[in-house]
Amino acid sequence: MADKRLRILVAKPGLDGHDRGAKIIARALRDGGFEVIYTGLHQTPEMIAEAAVQEDADAVGLSVLSGAHMTLFPEVMRLLKERGAGEIAVFGGGIIPDDDAVKLKQMGVRQIFTPGASTEDIVKWVRENVTPRT
Amino acid sequence: MSKKKKWLETTYRQASERPVRFSTVSDMELEPLYTPDDVTGSYDEAIGNPGEFPFTRGVYGSMYRGRFWTMRQFAGFGLAEDTNARFHFLLGQGQDGLSTAFDMPTLMGYDADHERALGEVGREGVSVSTVYDMATLFDRIPLDRVTTSMTVNCSASILLAMYLVVAERNGIPWDNVGGTIQNDMLKEYIAQKEWICPPRPALRIVTDMIEFCARKVPRWHPVSISGYHIREAGSTAVQELAFTIADGICYVDEAIKRGIGVDEFADRLSFFWNLHNDFLEEIAKLRAARRMWARIMKDRFGAMNPKSMMLRTHAQTAGASLTAQQPMNNVVRVAIQALAGVLGGVQSLHTNSMDETLALPTEQAVMIALRTQQVIAEETGVTNTIDPFGGSYAVEALTDRMEREANDYIRRIDEMGGMVKAIETGYPQREIAEAAFHFQRQLEQGIKTVVGVNKYSVPEEIPIATLKIDAAIEERQIQRVRKVKRERNSVAVREALARVAEACRSGENLMEPICEAVRRDATVGEVSDIFRAEFGVYKDPGWI
Numbered sequence: 133m134a135d136k137r138l139r140i141l142v143a144k145p146g147l148d149g150h151d152r153g154a155k156i157i158a159r160a161l162r163d164g165g166f167e168v169i170y171t172g173l174h175q176t177p178e179m180i181a182e183a184a185v186q187e188d189a190d191a192v193g194l195s196v197l198s199g200a201h202m203t204l205f206p207e208v209m210r211l212l213k214e215r216g217a218g219e220i221a222v223f224g225g226g227i228i229p230d231d232d233a234v235k236l237k238q239m240g241v242r243q244i245f246t247p248g249a250s251t252e253d254i255v256k257w258v259r260e261n262v263t264p265r266t
Numbered sequence: 267m268s269k270k271k272k273w274l275e276t277t278y279r280q281a282s283e284r285p286v287r288f289s290t291v292s293d294m295e296l297e298p299l300y301t302p303d304d305v306t307g308s309y310d311e312a313i314g315n316p317g318e319f320p321f322t323r324g325v326y327g328s329m330y331r332g333r334f335w336t337m338r339q340f341a342g343f344g345l346a347e348d349t350n351a352r353f354h355f356l357l358g359q360g361q362d363g364l365s366t367a368f369d370m371p372t373l374m375g376y377d378a379d380h381e382r383a384l385g386e387v388g389r390e391g392v393s394v395s396t397v398y399d400m401a402t403l404f405d406r407i408p409l410d411r412v413t414t415s416m417t418v419n420c421s422a423s424i425l426l427a428m429y430l431v432v433a434e435r436n437g438i439p440w441d442n443v444g445g446t447i448q449n450d451m452l453k454e455y456i457a458q459k460e461w462i463c464p465p466r467p468a469l470r471i472v473t474d475m476i477e478f479c480a481r482k483v484p485r486w487h488p489v490s491i492s493g494y495h496i497r498e499a500g501s502t503a504v505q506e507l508a509f510t511i512a513d514g515i516c517y518v519d520e521a522i523k524r525g526i527g528v529d530e531f532a533d534r535l536s537f538f539w540n541l542h543n544d545f546l547e548e549i550a551k552l553r554a555a556r557r558m559w560a561r562i563m564k565d566r567f568g569a570m571n572p573k574s575m576m577l578r579t580h581a582q583t584a585g586a587s588l589t590a591q592q593p594m595n596n597v598v599r600v601a602i603q604a605l606a607g608v609l610g611g612v613q614s615l616h617t618n619s620m621d622e623t624l625a626l627p628t629e630q631a632v633m634i635a636l637r638t639q640q641v642i643a644e645e646t647g648v649t650n651t652i653d654p655f656g657g658s659y660a661v662e663a664l665t666d667r668m669e670r671e672a673n674d675y676i677r678r679i680d681e682m683g684g685m686v687k688a689i690e691t692g693y694p695q696r697e698i699a700e701a702a703f704h705f706q707r708q709l710e711q712g713i714k715t716v717v718g719v720n721k722y723s724v725p726e727e728i729p730i731a732t733l734k735i736d737a738a739i740e741e742r743q744i745q746r747v748r749k750v751k752r753e754r755n756s757v758a759v760r761e762a763l764a765r766v767a768e769a770c771r772s773g774e775n776l777m778e779p780i781c782e783a784v785r786r787d788a789t790v791g792e793v794s795d796i797f798r799a800e801f802g803v804y805k806d807p808g809w810i
Contacts, residue, residue: 147370147386149459151806152500152586155699156706158810172808173459174374176382198370199625199735203385229624229732247590247623248719250710 136264141189143171143180145208148198153225157193160251161258177204181211184220191242191262194224201228205236221262225249270301287713291544292502293704294667300659306666312557313662316652318572320560322553322665323653324611325576330649336614337639338415338580342367342391343626344739346402349392353407355629359636364407365415365616367391368425375421375462375794378743387740390626391417395747395791397784400428401435410438414445415490415580415614420462422449423471424793427781430483444485446536446580449475450492452513452685455804456694458495462794463801465686471776471797473520478777480531488531489517490538490580496694497540498586500702503551504668506540508675509685509694511558515676516685518567528567532574539612541603542584548603549655550664552579552610558669580614581607588623592718593730596620601638608642609655615639625732692809699809747789754787762786763796770800 142158144151151173162168169187171180184192192212196204205224212220225245228236233244242261245254278298289295297304307313314320317327326332339361341352353364369391371383377395378387387393394400404414409432418425426447433443451468454461461468472489479488493510501509514535521531539555541548559577563569583603588596597620604617617635619627627635643649655661682688689695708714715721762783769779783793 147374147376147382147460148390149454151459152498152699152702155810156500156703159699159703160706162810168810170808170810172806174806198386199389200370200385202737207384227623227625230729248716250720251706252710 137165137167138190138258138262138264139167139169139188140258140262141169141171141180141184141187141192143175143183143192143194143208144173145175145177145180145194145204146196146198146200147174148196148200149173150197151195153197154195156251157195157225157254160255161193164255164259166258177207177211180208181215181217184212185215185217188265189220190264191221191223191258194222196224196226196228199227201226201236202232205241206239209240219265223257268303270299270303274298290503290547291542291705291714292504292547292701293708294502294504294547296660300663302659304659304663312666313656319564319575320557321576322557323656325556325578325613329611329652330608330643331652334643334649335608335612336363336413337361337636338363338365338614338616339632339636340365340367340415340417340582340616341632342369343733344388344392344735345743346392346394346399347405348388348739350403350405350407352629356632356636357407357412359633360640361636363413363415363614366403366417368416368418369393372425372790373418373421373460375424375790375797377747377789377791378740379747380791385740387743389735393743394425394428395743395789396750396787397428397431398750399746400425401432404429404432409433409436410442415447416445417448419448419451419454419458419460420468421790421794422447423475423776423780424784424790426475426486427777427784430781431785440483442485443483446487446490447475448490448492448538450489450513450538452516452689453492453495453510455689456496456509456513457499457501457698459806461804462797464804465689467797467801468804469516469520469686472517473524474776476517476521476531476534477524477526478775479534480526482777484534487534487536490536491517492538494538494540494582496698497542497584499698500586500705501698502701503542503544503547504671505675505694505697505701507551507555507558507668508672508679510537510539511555511562511672512676512679512685512688514559515562515566518563519684522567528563528569529571529574532563532567532569533571533576537577537579539579539581540584541581541607543587543599543603545602545606546661546664547668548606549610550661550668552581552607552612553653553656553661553665554669554672555579556611557665558672578613580616581610581612582616583607583618585618585622588618588620589716589718590623591723591727593620593624595718596623597634597638600635601642604638605642605646605648608648609653611653621730621732624730626735628731628733630731692807695809750787751789758786759783759788759792763788763792766793766796767800770796
């Protein structure tokens with residue numbers, strides 16, 4: 133199992149163009165030893181679910197700063213399930229108020245990182261919580 | 267040996283020094299002391315008096331002794347009537363200019379009823395799809411007396427057309443309409459990442475707007491050349507300065523190529539800078555920017571009118587510097603950043619609200635932000651004398667150094683063939699991502715401190731109230747847009763859109779055809795669709 137590097141899809145759903153965080157996380161995850169695919173901006177939930185399946189991702193990290201997280205996160209999860217890839221771990225971050233983070237976790241989002249989270253914490257979380265899909 | 271060197275080797279060496287890196291937030295290392303030895307250039311040539319070339323000390327002769335800066339809080343959320351109410355609240359609180367935040371679909375050229383708008387309608391700004399939304403947004407606001415700023419870029423031509431049509435319907439001639447539209451597409455590819463088509467056609471639309479405003483809407487600022495977003499994306503202060511001025515050079519080049527004389531439009535260009543935490547660096551940046559622009563306009567473009575050489579600017583405190591942790595601390599950050607802006611001589615200012623890392627601001631939080639400006643203006647006394655930091659050895663030395671370093675970047679961009687080429691190769695984008703990553707690493711290594719985040723954190727945060735946007739407004743706005751589409755004369759709309767498409771192809775100025783299209787109820791999304799069809803759609807290269 134040590135020979136398979138985890139593949140993480142870092143994705144920017146929706147119309148929001150704030151990619152500073154997503155790019156920093158992508159780079160930190162890559163430096164942390166994971167294989168990282170960054171989708172670029174302005175992805176629809178369909179595009180992200182499709183890319184996750186195509187790229188055989190073990191986890192999908194979503195970055196949303198536009199306030200549309202309560203729509204976009206569940207939609208990505210639904211579309212992953214629809215493609216039989218519901219076991220892909222979905223985590224994310226952005227401008228997400230605490231009550232929304234709680235709700236998202238209840239919906240099955242594995243973790244939400246909010247402003248101020250360190251890249252180290254995120255890398256560590258992925259290492260400890262994401263397992264390769266078989 | 268200079269006196270300073272001698273001092274460094276004797277008195278300073280014997281004194282103690284904390285074991286830290288003495289560098290700005292942009293990681294520019296500073297010397298322990300600046301003295302007259304560090305300031306080069308004569309007073310008249312490099313600094314000069316306010317209102318005179320090279321405008322280092324300010325663009326106006328009397329600066330804030332004449333009038334304060336315009337206090338202009340950026341606002342927008344929900345439906346047009348929600349934002350209109352916030353506008354009236356702000357004007358009632360002593361604010362003197364309006365600034366409109368649109369939602370993501372509007373900013374990206376989609377109507378509220380488009381599938382890509384799902385979940386985003388009215389979230390991050392106000393939703394405007396039709397000219398009727400625009401009319402509601404500015405209801406009971408005298409468009410000939412209040413200046414309005416609109417933050418919108420790739421769909422700016424359409425939103426400006428709607429604003430002008432609303433003015434027209436209120437009986438206000440375009441000559442009397444004053445304001446600013448951001449419309450700085452180059453920085454979109456560099457930093458903010460809102461676009462429809464690729465850079466070259468986008469630049470053509472911007473140039474159409476510069477030309478159109480110079481001839482038809484003389485009090486309007488057709489581009490606000492923006493460093494703000496470059497900095498928010500993680501650039502250093504010098505990169506912000508360099509890339510922004512380089513963007514400005516590109517717009518001036520394009521307008522001149524169009525055959526417009528530099529002095530016919532240059533006094534209508536304005537700027538928009540970020541105000542970050544590093545107090546001295548920010549004051550120096552604003553002073554350096556004014557001097558650079560004055561020299562560039564005079565020497566590079568041969569401007570004759572001093573007004574063409576004046577860098578007039580809006581500024582906003584740095585959103586990215588605010589923390590979700592202990593959010594009340596943000597009030598302090600904003601105050602210090604705003605003070606730097608005032609000491610840097612800005613013409614217009616937005617102060618962020620303390621809760622903006624969590625949501626759009628509440629009315630209470632916006633009021634504190636506005637009061638911060640009023641305290642600076644009317645209590646601190648910094649407005650009594652012009653450019654009080656002028657002549658500070660440190661500030662003058664930093665001003666010189668930032669100008670020099672920014673000019674190095676501009677030279678590199680010139681060598682690449684200009685800003686569009688540089689953008690196409692990803693040069694500024696990568697430089698910014700690199701700087702953002704560098705800062706993040708310094709933060710995590712404790713080289714840089716963010717109070718309440720990597721130092722002085724508390725185990726239990728005290729939650730503050732935040733603004734909630736009612737999810738039901740999306741459906742209401744969708745119904746509203748659909749109603750307009752159902753009830754309008756669709757043949758007239760189709761004809762008008764075909765005229766826009768024809769102008770896209772022929773190279774005729776797009777603004778009149780777009781004005782006609784919105785008069786006939788064409789929507790933001792429909793005109794944007796013409797751009798998509800005629801110019802193609804730009805895709806993010808996704809450089810990490």
